[in-house]
Amino acid sequence: MIELIDISKKFNAHTVNETTVFSDFNFTVEKGQFISVIGSNGSGKTTLLNITAGSILPDVGKVLLNGKDITTQPEFIRARRFGRVFQDPSKGVASNMTIMENLSLADNKGKMFGLTRGVSKKKFQEYQDMVASIGLGLEDKMHVKMGALSGGQRQSVSLLMATMTPIDILLLDEHTAALDPKTAEVVMQLTNKIIKEKNLTALMVTHNLRYALEYGNRIVMMHQGHVILDKKDKEKEKLVVDDVLNLFNNISIEVGN
Amino acid sequence: MSLFFNTTVSGIQLGLCYAIVAFGMYIAYSILDFPDLSTDGTFPLGGVIGTILLYRAGVHPIIALMGGFVAGSVFGALTGILHVKFKISKLLSGIIVMTALLSITLALTTLLTQTEYTVSNYSYIAHGINGLFNKGVNKTNPYLVIVILLALVIVIKILLDLFFKSKAGMMLIATGNNETLITSLGKDVGFYKILGLSIANGLVGFAGALYAQMTMNYDNTSGTGKVVLALASVIIGLAIFSKAKFVKPTTAVIVGALIYALALNYFTLVDKNGTYLKLMNAVAFALILIINNLVKKQRIKKKKISPKTPTNIDDQVMNILSLPDKQETIEDVPVTEEAQS
Numbered sequence: 001m002i003e004l005i006d007i008s009k010k011f012n013a014h015t016v017n018e019t020t021v022f023s024d025f026n027f028t029v030e031k032g033q034f035i036s037v038i039g040s041n042g043s044g045k046t047t048l049l050n051i052t053a054g055s056i057l058p059d060v061g062k063v064l065l066n067g068k069d070i071t072t073q074p075e076f077i078r079a080r081r082f083g084r085v086f087q088d089p090s091k092g093v094a095s096n097m098t099i100m101e102n103l104s105l106a107d108n109k110g111k112m113f114g115l116t117r118g119v120s121k122k123k124f125q126e127y128q129d130m131v132a133s134i135g136l137g138l139e140d141k142m143h144v145k146m147g148a149l150s151g152g153q154r155q156s157v158s159l160l161m162a163t164m165t166p167i168d169i170l171l172l173d174e175h176t177a178a179l180d181p182k183t184a185e186v187v188m189q190l191t192n193k194i195i196k197e198k199n200l201t202a203l204m205v206t207h208n209l210r211y212a213l214e215y216g217n218r219i220v221m222m223h224q225g226h227v228i229l230d231k232k233d234k235e236k237e238k239l240v241v242d243d244v245l246n247l248f249n250n251i252s253i254e255v256g257n
Numbered sequence: 258m259s260l261f262f263n264t265t266v267s268g269i270q271l272g273l274c275y276a277i278v279a280f281g282m283y284i285a286y287s288i289l290d291f292p293d294l295s296t297d298g299t300f301p302l303g304g305v306i307g308t309i310l311l312y313r314a315g316v317h318p319i320i321a322l323m324g325g326f327v328a329g330s331v332f333g334a335l336t337g338i339l340h341v342k343f344k345i346s347k348l349l350s351g352i353i354v355m356t357a358l359l360s361i362t363l364a365l366t367t368l369l370t371q372t373e374y375t376v377s378n379y380s381y382i383a384h385g386i387n388g389l390f391n392k393g394v395n396k397t398n399p400y401l402v403i404v405i406l407l408a409l410v411i412v413i414k415i416l417l418d419l420f421f422k423s424k425a426g427m428m429l430i431a432t433g434n435n436e437t438l439i440t441s442l443g444k445d446v447g448f449y450k451i452l453g454l455s456i457a458n459g460l461v462g463f464a465g466a467l468y469a470q471m472t473m474n475y476d477n478t479s480g481t482g483k484v485v486l487a488l489a490s491v492i493i494g495l496a497i498f499s500k501a502k503f504v505k506p507t508t509a510v511i512v513g514a515l516i517y518a519l520a521l522n523y524f525t526l527v528d529k530n531g532t533y534l535k536l537m538n539a540v541a542f543a544l545i546l547i548i549n550n551l552v553k554k555q556r557i558k559k560k561k562i563s564p565k566t567p568t569n570i571d572d573q574v575m576n577i578l579s580l581p582d583k584q585e586t587i588e589d590v591p592v593t594e595e596a597q598s
Contacts, residue, residue, distance in 0.1 A: 080443035094431040094438055101427060108424060109442045115420070118427040162441070
C-alpha cells in the first residue's frame with residue numbers, strides 16, 4: 001500500500017556534520033499490517049516515519065501510496081488520508097480548546113473549514129460515548145481545556161482524533177515515550193484496540209521492545225539505515241525478547257553504544 | 258472640571274476607536290503570536306482610502322469604513338505572504354509593509370488634492386466632506402458620537418465572537434496554538450496565518466477610516482504609535498480579566514483600549530503641546546510589559562510543582578533493551594515468560 005523506493009537521505013549535506021541516514025532504502029507497508037519499528041538512536045526509524053508522512057523530503061527516491069507517487073506532495077495534503085500521533089502529547093491537540101472542540105475539529109478533517117458553527121451540539125452524545133470508550137473518565141470533562149489534562153489523557157484523545165475520519169495509515173511516532181510506564185501501557189492498549197476495531201494499517205516507531213513484540217503483526221528492527229530484522233505474522237509470534245535483545249546488543253556493541 | 262470632563266469624553270471616543278485596532282492586534286498578537294508592525298501603516302491607509310471614497314466617490318460613510326477594511330486586509334495579507342511564502346521574519350515582514358505604506362498613503366493623498374501635490378492633513382470640514390459624525394460644519398453631539406462608536410464596536414465584537422466559534426475561526430485559534438495540528442487536519446498552516454493577518458489589518462484599516470471620520474481630518478502621521486497602543490490595550494485587557502473566564506477576550510480588549518486611551522488622554526492635560534505623548538506611550542507600554550511579566554512569574558511560583566513522571570526515553574531503552582543482566586527488567590516483560598514456557 002505504501003512503498004518507499006530507493007530512498008536516500010542525508011542530513012547536513014556538505015558540512016562536517018553530514019550524516020547519511022538512508023542510501024537506497026526500500027520499504028513496503030501492506031494493507032492491514034500493524035508494524036512496530038525498533039532500532040537504536042540514529043537508525044533511521046523516525047526518518048522513515050517522517051518521509052512517509054511528508055514532514056521531510058527524501059534526497060533521492062520515491063514514496064508511493066497505492067501506486068501513486070506522493071513523494072513531493074505537501075505534508076498537509078497527504079495528512080488528509082493519514083493519522084498521526086506524536087511523541088509530544090501537546091502536538092496532537094489544541095491545548096487552549098476543550099475536548100469537545102478538539103474532537104469537532106478532528107471530525108471535520110478533510111472537509112471545508114468554513115463559517116458554519118465549529119461545535120455541533122447534536123454530536124455531543126456521539127463524542128461523549130467515544131471519549132467514554134477510552135475508559136479514563138474523560139466523558140465528564142468534555143468542556144475542559146485540553147491543556148488541563150495529563151499527558152496520557154491528551155495522548156488518548158490524540159489517538160481518537162487521528163482515527164476519527166477514514167485514514168489509509170496511522171503513524172505512531174514513539175507516542176508512548178513521554179508517558180510514565182503505567183499510562184504508556186493504557187495508551188498502548190487503547191492504540192491496539194482502536195487499530196483492531198477499525199481494521200487500520202499502522203506504522204509504529206517505538207523504543208519499547210516489549211510493545212514491539214506484544215502488539216502488531218510485523219516487527220522491523222533498523223540499524224544504520226538498514227532493516228536488519230523483519231518478521232511478520234507466525235514468524236513474529238515465535239520471536240522472544242531474548243532473540244531481539246541479543247541482536248540489539250550485538251549492533252550496540254558494534255557501534256560502541 | 259469641564260476640561261477634565263471633555264478630556265474624559267474624547268478619551269472614551271478614542272478608546273472605542275482604538276478598541277477596533279486592538280481587535281486586530283488581538284488576532285495578530287494573541288492568537289497568531291505575530292506582533293504585527295504593519296499596523297502603523299494600515300491605520301492611515303484605511304484613513305486615506307475611506308476619505309477618498311467619501312470625497313471622490315461620494316459613498317455612505319459606512320461603505321467608506323468597509324473600504325478601509327478591504328485596503329487594510331490586502332496589505333495585511335501582504336505581510337503574511339512575506340512571512341509565510343518568503344520566510345521573512347515576523348517583525349521584518351511588518352516593518353517592510355509599514356515602510357512601504359508610508360509612501361503609499363502619502364501618494365494616495367494626491368487623489369484628495371487632485372494635483373501632483375501630496376498633503377499630510379486633509380480636513381473634512383474645510384473640504385465639505387461628510388463623515389459619520391459631521392454634516393458640513395455641523396458636528397454630531399459628542400455623546401451621540403460615543404453611542405454610534407459603541408454600537409460599531411459591539412457589532413464588530415459580536416461578529417468576531419461568532420467567527421471564533423465557526424470552523425474557520427477555530428482553525429485560526431488552533432493555528433496559533435499548535436501548527437502541527439493544522440497540518441494533521443489536512444490544512445495549510447500558511448493559509449491561516451495569512452488569513453488571520455488579513456482580518457487583523459482589515460480591522461485596523463476600518464479603525465483608521467473611522468478615526469479620520471471621528472476627528473474629521475485625515476492625518477498621514479496618525480499611524481505612528483498604533484502598534485504600541487494596540488499591544489498595550491490587548492495586554493492590559495487580557496491581564497485584567499485573566500482570572501474571569503466568563504469574560505470573552507474581545508470584551509477584555511475593549512476595556513483595555515478604553516483604559517489605555519483614557520490614561521493617555523489625561524496625560525495631555527499635563528503635556529499640553531503633546532510633545533511627550535509618544536514618550537509617555539513608550540514608557541507606559543514598557544511598564545505594562547514589566548508588570549505583566551512580574552505577575553506571571555508570581556503565578557508560576559505559586560503553582561505547585563507537579564511530580565513529573567520520568568520521561569527520559571534513554572532510561573526506558575536502557576531498562577528494556579541494553580541491560581539484560583538486570584533480572585527484574587526482564588521479568589517485567591510478560592511476552593518473554595509466555596514465549597519461553
